[in-house]
Amino acid sequence: xxxxxxxxxxxxxxxxxxxxxxxxxxxxxxxxxxxxxxxxxxxxxxxxxxxxxxxxxxxxxxxxxxxxxxxxxxxxxxxxxxxxxxxxxxxxxxxxxxxxxxxxxxxxxxxxxxxxxxxxxxxxxxxxxxxxxxxxxxxxxxxxxxxxxxxxxxxxxxxxxxxxxxxxxxxxxxxxxxxxxxxxxxxxxxxxxxxxxxxxxxxxxxxxxxxxxxxxxxxxxxxxxxxxxxxxxxxx
Amino acid sequence: xxxxxxxxxxxxxxxxxxxxxxxxxxxxxxxxxxxxxxxxxxxxxxxxxxxxxxxxxxxxxxxxxxxxxxxxxxxxxxxxxxxxxxxxxxxxxxxxxxxxxxxxxxxxxxxxxxxxxxxxxxxxxxxxxxxxxxxxxxxxxxxxxxxxxxxxxxxxxxxxxxxxxxxxxxxxxxxxxxxxxxxxxxxxxxxxxxxxxxxxxxxxxxxxxxxxxxxxxxxxxxxxxxxxxxxxxxxx
DNA sequence: GAGTGGTCTAGACCACCCT
DNA sequence: GGGTGGTCTAGACCACTCC
Numbered sequence: 001x002x003x004x005x006x007x008x009x010x011x012x013x014x015x016x017x018x019x020x021x022x023x024x025x026x027x028x029x030x031x032x033x034x035x036x037x038x039x040x041x042x043x044x045x046x047x048x049x050x051x052x053x054x055x056x057x058x059x060x061x062x063x064x065x066x067x068x069x070x071x072x073x074x075x076x077x078x079x080x081x082x083x084x085x086x087x088x089x090x091x092x093x094x095x096x097x098x099x100x101x102x103x104x105x106x107x108x109x110x111x112x113x114x115x116x117x118x119x120x121x122x123x124x125x126x127x128x129x130x131x132x133x134x135x136x137x138x139x140x141x142x143x144x145x146x147x148x149x150x151x152x153x154x155x156x157x158x159x160x161x162x163x164x165x166x167x168x169x170x171x172x173x174x175x176x177x178x179x180x181x182x183x184x185x186x187x188x189x190x191x192x193x194x195x196x197x198x199x200x201x202x203x204x205x206x207x208x209x210x211x212x213x214x215x216x217x218x219x220x221x222x223x224x225x226x227x228x229x230x231x232x233x234x235x236x
Numbered sequence: 237x238x239x240x241x242x243x244x245x246x247x248x249x250x251x252x253x254x255x256x257x258x259x260x261x262x263x264x265x266x267x268x269x270x271x272x273x274x275x276x277x278x279x280x281x282x283x284x285x286x287x288x289x290x291x292x293x294x295x296x297x298x299x300x301x302x303x304x305x306x307x308x309x310x311x312x313x314x315x316x317x318x319x320x321x322x323x324x325x326x327x328x329x330x331x332x333x334x335x336x337x338x339x340x341x342x343x344x345x346x347x348x349x350x351x352x353x354x355x356x357x358x359x360x361x362x363x364x365x366x367x368x369x370x371x372x373x374x375x376x377x378x379x380x381x382x383x384x385x386x387x388x389x390x391x392x393x394x395x396x397x398x399x400x401x402x403x404x405x406x407x408x409x410x411x412x413x414x415x416x417x418x419x420x421x422x423x424x425x426x427x428x429x430x431x432x433x434x435x436x437x438x439x440x441x442x443x444x445x446x447x448x449x450x451x452x453x454x455x456x457x458x459x460x461x462x463x464x465x466x467x468x469x470x471x472x
Numbered sequence: 473g474a475g476t477g478g479t480c481t482a483g484a485c486c487a488c489c490c491t
Numbered sequence: 492g493g494g495t496g497g498t499c500t501a502g503a504c505c506a507c508t509c510c
Contacts (some may be wrong), residue, residue, distance in 0.1 A: 010497080010498065010499090011498075012498080046499085047500050048500095048501095049500065049501085050498085050499065050500080053499090067508085068505095068508085069506070069507030069508035069509080070507080070508060071508095
């Protein structure tokens with residue numbers, strides 16, 4: 001019954017590779033549980049601890065989700081694609097859930113590229129998701145503390161570019177910084193992903209035609225939920 | 237001597253958080269070793285295994301690098317920034333090391349968005365790096381198998397857009413897909429990073445004015461080495 | 473109550489580096 | 492030879508879910 005383990009530098013790595021193959025081959029199906037740690041332990045003839053180690057690595061790369069008391073489930077892979085070719089991240093059909101509004105300084109070091117204001121800003125944090133699906137992204141928008149109440153309300157209710165559209169405010173320029181990061185504790189809780197899970201981030205600075213209104217922010221999503229496309233036509 | 241551990245859901249998480257704080261506070265300095273597992277074990281009053289668990293998590297998020305036989309070192313954080321505003325990833329001053337040239341089919345599922353050819357292509361794989369620095373990126377370029385020898389040579393020696401420039405071939409259109417991923421075994425070895433390490437990827441499709449020459453490829457880099465910027469001026 | 477995954481510990485062995 | 496991190500195992504306890 002003991003399957004052939006791939007030659008590899010370590011046992012847990014071989015186990016991980018074999019389980020991953022089964023997932024990719026369809027031997028284990030999305031949204032269904034894989035055999036329990038105890039079962040796999042006897043099947044592979046290795047310690048339960050080694051199985052757990054392999055499963056933990058599979059969680060880290062987004063292949064499975066473990067729920068204590070229930071089992072370990074194969075994760076369904078479905079990525080949302082945002083096109084940035086016109087500078088706008090189109091999310092008109094998305095839902096928004098406001099998480100918090102607080103006075104806060106912009107602290108992320110990657111943000112320094114945009115020369116953000118040193119003083120405290122008004123930070124609007126929200127989740128972006130589609131009905132019936134796991135949360136897509138977490139957005140932190142930083143506004144000048146003296147903006148109108150009406151503007152804050154719009155940013156609390158809709159994604160950035162759509163909020164601007166509904167307010168009738170024109171965009172002058174958008175700067176993006178796209179990078180990958182690892183989920184901090186709070187973000188990991190929100191998305192129900194392990195601490196340190198890879199995140200795709202888009203930092204933005206939006207300048208508008210409305211005097212004094214410049215918007216900074218970070219939109220981040222688990223790496224297996226979102227990607228960006230971009231098309232550039234050569235001039236002439 | 238036992239320091240106060242942050243209230244948290246688990247011991248190894250508290251330890252990880254405390255060590256991360258020390259790194260960010262400058263108590264542990266870049267490129268220098270932190271105390272050994274045994275030392276930390278007695279300092280925190282927890283099992284060495286728990287320390288190892290915390291250190292492994294810190295490796296996974298790119299905070300430290302462990303070298304068996306030497307110690308665990310704080311990783312220096314320096315990210316290279318590529319501007320994509322004109323569609324070109326400028327890498328003129330970078331060095332290139334050819335890794336392999338082989339006939340291969342394009343297999344990455346994310347690539348399907350570009351409708352790549354189903355038949356086998358010529359795959360040129362190379363490292364991109366700056367002198368005296370750890371490798372920056374790993375590029376896989378897929379060419380039609382019937383391209384000229386001279387063209388293959390240029391792609392083996394230089395980054396894609398620069399190779400085209402030197403060949404005097406004009407670009408008609410570039411499509412990008414930017415996402416995050418986790419390092420497969422082979423890639424992890426090349427970069428000397430742990431298996432499953434977060435990677436920032438840029439998939440591309442370049443169409444040219446030269447008849448029949450369309451280039452597909454994937455450029456990937458460890459998440460803590462590279463990020464992309466993009467600036468969009470609003471028309472009118 | 474039985475089964476699940478998550479955590480923590482103890483102890484052993486290995487490969488590697490440095491002196 | 493002594494120190495380092497990496498691996499594997501055994502065994503225990505917990506919180507949770509489902510029947």
